Amino acid sequence: MIEGPVVSIKDLIGGGYNRFWHDKSFYRVVKGSRGSKKSKTAAINFVERIMKHPWANLLVVRRFSNTLKQSTYTDLKWAIARLGVKHLWKTNESLPELTYKPTGQKILFRGLDDPLKITSITVEHGMLCWAWFEEAFEIETEHKFSTVVESIRGSHESDDFFKQVTITFNPWSERHWLKKVFFDEATRRSNTFSTTTTFRVNEWLDEVDRARYEDLYHTNPRRAKIVCDGEWGIADGLVFERFRVEEFTRRDDLPNYAGLDFGFATDPTAFIDIQVDEENKKLYVCDEHYQTGMLNSEIASMLKYKQVHKRHIVADSAEPKTIEELRRSGITRVTGARKGKDSVMHGITRLQEYEIIIHPRCTNFIIEINNYVWDKDRLSGESVNKPIDDYNHLMDALRYAVEYLHVKPKKRREGRKLSF
Template sequence: MKTNAIKLSLPQVVGRGYATFWNFKGRYRVCKGSRASKKSKTTALWYITNMMKYPDANLLVIRKTYRTLKDSCFTELKWAISRLKVDAWWDIKESPLELTYKPTGQKIYFRGLDDPLKVTSITVEKGVLCWAWLEEAYEIMSESDFDTLDESIRGEVPEGLFKQWTITFNPWNEHHWLKKRFFDVNDDNILAMTTNYLCNEWLDDSDKKLFESMKKNNPRRYAVAGLGNWGIVDGLVYENWTERAFTLDEIKQCKTRSGLDFGYTNDPTAFFVGFLDLDAKKLYVWDEFYEKGMSNKAINDKILAMGYSKERITGDSAEPKSIDELKSMKLRIKGAKKGKDSVMNGVQWIQDLEIIIHPRCTNFITEISNYTWETDKFGNKLNKPIDDFNHLMDAMRYALEDDIIGNKWLY
């Protein structure tokens, strides 16, 4: 293929803060970071640059659920191709997700842990599968699941090439296995680093203002989402929950419950779908979406695309205009009644349930494992949950409102 030579300065393209990350060649390159820390974009730039540098290298990109890859890693890698101005050299396929470097036939494969056989059975057409990128690794709750993934990067590699995992995530919970496995050890084969938004020279004033506001108004979140420190989780609101794959046949006797919490710029819109077995006091968490910047039209279209057009939905009544607009689009939605002490009454009722969460509901798992009781300035727990990690928690409570009221709670 004949193309005009393109000269780029990688420091100018990549920016600062990642020199050690860029040059490390050990087995595990692990980066926990805050939001806007460039960790995913830098990773994408590294892979596109080095796929073209090493003609025998192939890459496997993994997240817990396949459906989350298109709007995350796949988009980041397409962005990197464009930023490096090498669009003409790459073939981009969306069904299934796949990127091919045209001059050599090297490929970037995308897989979800929700289909483990497809992860462990990849056979490359050209060269070797030597690199893997696990994005949002915090979603992987079981270390043994990662061990299974790790085994997929095996065998000999040509001279000059090396096998490597890149593991990126937001560090919400200090008790996660990732901390002990990679950050609490001294191993030359592991690079474990922390980055934050302060190394991102491309943030504008409005971006920086968002973090400064977070620092002032929500220091707990700022420590994690701003500085990339480990989240300290103490005093969970809901403790009786497990993550387990289940089928619709298993829950066919249960009643569907759906709830919607509105967000837009800073907070996500959160949609919850569950199945309630009231006699057995079990709640099965089946599906979700969790996205920022959604108009009401986009919310409607998303719910329809997910197949929930006929479900009865209870939404946040603080947004009556949005409720009315979604009704006009033919969604079967009503506003939550709320009322005095509604949050605590709902929480107490849900605490009596056994909550079984389908593994694909990664945002729900993140929230419920970080949804804790508020504390006063002395560290004493207060009788109310924190105003954080609560978008799907609120959507779940709205979804169960009729059951809570029906069981004589003052709502």
């Protein structure tokens, strides 16, 4: 049982999650909009449950281990503090790991990028009976998910014992396996509770945040369905249809290309690093960067950190001043894209020749390509021959990156001397 100060759980989590809080189905699944407090609610729920059930241990999983510390680990430490029980928990920042001191129960953190460390997990006290898959949309196959679920096994003599897998995510695309497995009636797994939550159940959002969400219904209704209502991204009319997500290793025998699209306040700065297998018509998306509010000095630092600053990078030519500042900061081979009439469609047509293979670390690219669709005529509703002006920051960077794909080396060198 919980020791220490008595707190009101309802005051901590507010409304909208009563069924989720008490549910004991084997699969407990929440897709939700941004700001729907699903991660914070799950974190408080897990801490409270572990302190209540001395047989329970929790495994927290994300696609990549290096994302755990700044997300779920931080959320669970926040939950411990909110419950007023920090004195009862031991933190281990280096692993990371959380231990409930009265019983030795553990909250363990693992990434799917190291599957051997997941399949071999054992605990000293109680059972490893719960798992939490946060940002599950990042997991590219059902098989990778199921491999971890198989480690949630065993039984206990306690009358209140139950095993459970909790899944939380933002629903960026209806093509994702999560929809079929947990939300479609005909194919969903048995013993599943699944629900959708929105920002409207979050009592702690301020008026500025609420107004920002509400504005989307007027400025971008399609995005509002995903970001505000927690509905699936609709894949109808995708600009690029031949793509898949899978792990791969960068090849020394393939040429590298890089593109950079500038943003600041609301639009992100988007960088993409690709390789192209021209013989087999395959394009590999190796790395990305996606961030708002970046100063030019920070963009230069990011490119140097990724060790791409000595390579040829094609950037948005609409900002010649930014390009020049990057050059003076040591990004000497950055050049502006050769925009012109129908350049967007020419770039898209070129890219459609290739199968696009995306490394799962490129989560923002995955979101964009799953939502980058042909625009529709406002009156007829029919598709028109241009893409929507949305989900296109990395898409634009990708077009810039392949601009010199079929240009001979001499002309590529000349391209670096373009003036702005």
